[in-house]
Amino acid sequence: MSEPVNVETTGIVTLVGAGPGDPDLLTVGAARALGRADVVLYDNLVCPEILELAPRAEKINVGKLPFGEFTAQRAINALLVREGSLGRNVVRLKGGDPFLFGRGTEEVEALHRAGIPFRVIPGVSSLNGVLGAAGLAVTSRGRNHGFAVFSGAGQTGNDEIRRWAGSPGPVVVFMGVHRAADIAREFIAAGRSPHEPVTVVARGGSPREVIAQTTLAALPELVAEAGDWTPAIIAVGIAREHAFAARNLDGRVAVLDGQPLDSPFADLLRALGARVARPAQSAVPHPLSREAPLPVEKEQP
Ligand SMILES: C[S@@+](CC[C@H](N)C(=O)[O-])C[C@H]1O[C@@H](n2cnc3c(N)ncnc32)[C@H](O)[C@@H]1O
Structure with a gap:
């Protein structure tokens, strides 16, 4: 039997599947966990708009740690254990589903060894x-x-x-x-x-x-x-x-300026095959963000 858990001082770590990018594919449980998080450790493949659902959380990108993949995973495990033992409500946000090529098993094993309570909210896999x-x-x-x-x-x-x-x-x-x-x-x-x-x-x-x-x-x-x-x-x-x-707008990008991306009109465009986007705001947008792609500059002849 492991030691009893003191809920006043021990946080909970929730491994959350963020889906493959589009915020519409987040589960209700994932959105609730993000809303309550004190700290979010997220991967590179997490669409930035999903992080907006955790307005009061400290956000730590663990997608690019040095010294190669193996050490990076150990560093992530150590960070999870440290944050969990500080009594914080920790969300470990992973692209797609944590247990489908997501190294979720290594993270829950590390938490189990350290006696940190954890749970998993599976995600829509890519x-x-x-x-x-x-x-x-x-x-x-x-x-x-x-x-x-x-x-x-x-x-x-x-x-x-x-x-x-x-x-x-x-x-x-x-x-x-x-x-x-x-x-x-x-x-x-x-x-x-x-x-x-x-x-x-x-x-x-x-x-x-x-x-x-x-x-x-x-x-x-x-x-x-x-x-x-x-x-x-x-x-x-x-x-x-x-x-x-065969849909009329298949493959087209529809840029909605000043209109929400979750309106009935946006859904109609999607039903016709369009990819609905907002105008680009960053020079190098995240590959999975819903910002419109920047026009490709043509080379001068
Ligand atoms: C480390 S695995 C993570 C998979 C993730 N756990 C899941 O359930 O989708 C990363 C790979 O998932 C696939 N992938 C994830 N998101 C994707 C996306 N939005 N579009 C295409 N492939 C994606 C690619 O093969 C990518 O190299």
Whole structure:
């Protein structure tokens, strides 16, 4: 049995899934936790507008700590334990869902070891949040009975990629843009057709979203400039539903100046396929913010 908790001096740490970017995909529980937070530790993939729901909280960006990923995670764990032991109401805000490629397990383990009470508010993952909003159905009756999902980052070797390719249905790849050449090669080596459809969704749910359809063979060339495709999900064997591409404003950005982004008019624009944005306010907007993309400057001939 661990020691009894003194609620006067011990804070609670809440791991909160922030969804894939669009504030509309935040859960009610997440919004409530943010409203009550004394301190919010957030990732780079958290849309800045979501932080506005925690008006009285100290906000700490833990997305870019030095000394590489492993030390960074240890530093985040230590910070969570420290803030939790100060008796503060701590929200650890993570992109998407904390337990889907989110290292949430390491954080709750650290809190458990330190005796800090914690809870988890799961979030909408980009798996369904980004793909669904972009018009990609991961299952469809009569088409497939399941799908696979894996991460192309870190330790995933080419042998493992080939094994994922062998699963009997669509395969969704997180953090895979830098591995596009490996993915195409190993999937084709596993017997998949070079012509199999692949859809890449970058910066899903934001006005800077890009939805590109290609084939396995052509994938590496499409995403050769990996930096232009961050963050992105690669969906092998899933094409965009025709009904989405057929909408009148599909792919257009509608900039609402002086009008709220959550009005019935904004919803009508969304229903017609537009990405609704407010005018750009920063020179380098966050990739997932709802600010309109700045016009691309044309080179003089
Ligand atoms: C460290 S993982 C975190 C995943 C997160 N926990 C989730 O449930 O979505 C980061 C990866 O998620 C995917 N991702 C997250 N947000 C995204 C977005 N808005 N658009 C496209 N891909 C996204 C990308 O593959 C990105 O590299």
